[in-house]
Amino acid sequence: MTLLPPDAPVPPDVSARLRRLAGGAGATPLWRNTIGGVTFRTDDGRVVKIGPRNLETSMRAESERLRWAARYTPVPEVIETGEDGDAEWLVTRALPGRSAVDPRWVEEPATAVRAVGEGLRALHDALPVAGCPFDWGVEHRLRTAAARGLDVPASLHAAPEPDLLVVCHGDACCPNTLVDDDGRWLAHVDLGALGVADRWADIAVAAMSTEWNYGPGWEDALIAAYGVTPDPERLAYYRSLWNET
Numbered sequence: 001m002t003l004l005p006p007d008a009p010v011p012p013d014v015s016a017r018l019r020r021l022a023g024g025a026g027a028t029p030l031w032r033n034t035i036g037g038v039t040f041r042t043d044d045g046r047v048v049k050i051g052p053r054n055l056e057t058s059m060r061a062e063s064e065r066l067r068w069a070a071r072y073t074p075v076p077e078v079i080e081t082g083e084d085g086d087a088e089w090l091v092t093r094a095l096p097g098r099s100a101v102d103p104r105w106v107e108e109p110a111t112a113v114r115a116v117g118e119g120l121r122a123l124h125d126a127l128p129v130a131g132c133p134f135d136w137g138v139e140h141r142l143r144t145a146a147a148r149g150l151d152v153p154a155s156l157h158a159a160p161e162p163d164l165l166v167v168c169h170g171d172a173c174c175p176n177t178l179v180d181d182d183g184r185w186l187a188h189v190d191l192g193a194l195g196v197a198d199r200w201a202d203i204a205v206a207a208m209s210t211e212w213n214y215g216p217g218w219e220d221a222l223i224a225a226y227g228v229t230p231d232p233e234r235l236a237y238y239r240s241l242w243n244e245t
């Protein structure tokens with residue numbers, strides 16, 4: 001997954017769908033994910049994500065989670081979602097922030113890491129477990145992995161006792177936090193897997209992703225910004241579960 005330059009080439013099947021969704025608006029590429037999906041920003045204030053349908057999450061599931069979470073915490077407003085053939089899309093209202101991995105913030109990792117850690121804590125504090133209709137617990141994730149034909153090692157079938165159940169983001173890696181011009185977290189995006197789970201399921205991924213985005217040495221700063229002390233057993237377990245699923 002990478003930030004794209006505005007002149008990045010776009011596959012023909014994506015650009016045909018983009019033309020239709022953008023209407024008359026201009027659109028520039030913003031982001032490419034690992035399964036070939038591309039996100040664009042339109043010049044009339046929308047963000048259009050188009051990608052192949054996949055088994056793990058769907059953009060329809062993401063739109064349901066965005067609509068639910070929007071009652072409690074800043075996330076993009078859904079404009080429309082749909083699917084046809086082998087592709088699906090999600091159109092949201094653009095928020096006035098940059099990804100925590102925008103070059104502006106990669107140059108200032110201490111600020112970005114703090115924003116991601118504080119943002120994750122605020123998300124967990126804001127979303128109510130009681131009444132959350134979505135699950136991201138270990139059993140659910142293992143079932144989903146099995147349905148995708150993944151062979152998760154037996155050692156990961158027994159999870160550590162939950163520390164604290166919260167509504168997890170489900171993909172808490174740094175790019176999914178938007179940061180304002182003052183370096184504070186602004187909102188979260190990419191909620192396709194949001195659901196109830198132990199908070200360390202998110203903390204482990206957020207901490208691990210600092211290394212991919214800012215280099216080694218930022219994990220403890222992220223966990224400190226979240227406001228807990230590192231829990232080596234749960235960090236190791238949820239890191240492995242992420243990597244195996």
Ligand SMILES: Nc1ncnc2c1ncn2[C@@H]1O[C@H](COP(=O)(O)OP(=O)(O)OP(=O)(O)O)[C@@H](O)[C@H]1O
Binds near residue numbers: 001033049175178189
């Ligand atoms: N409504 C929005 N307003 C501003 N920026 C947005 C918005 N939605 C998405 N973005 C930006 O576009 C990027 C890609 O969006 P998103 O994370 O939903 O796509 P994805 O392809 O599912 O990502 P991943 O590679 O993590 O799977 C985000 O990291 C964020 O920087």
Ligand SMILES: [Mg+2]
Binds near residue numbers: 175176190
């Ligand atoms: Mg993302």
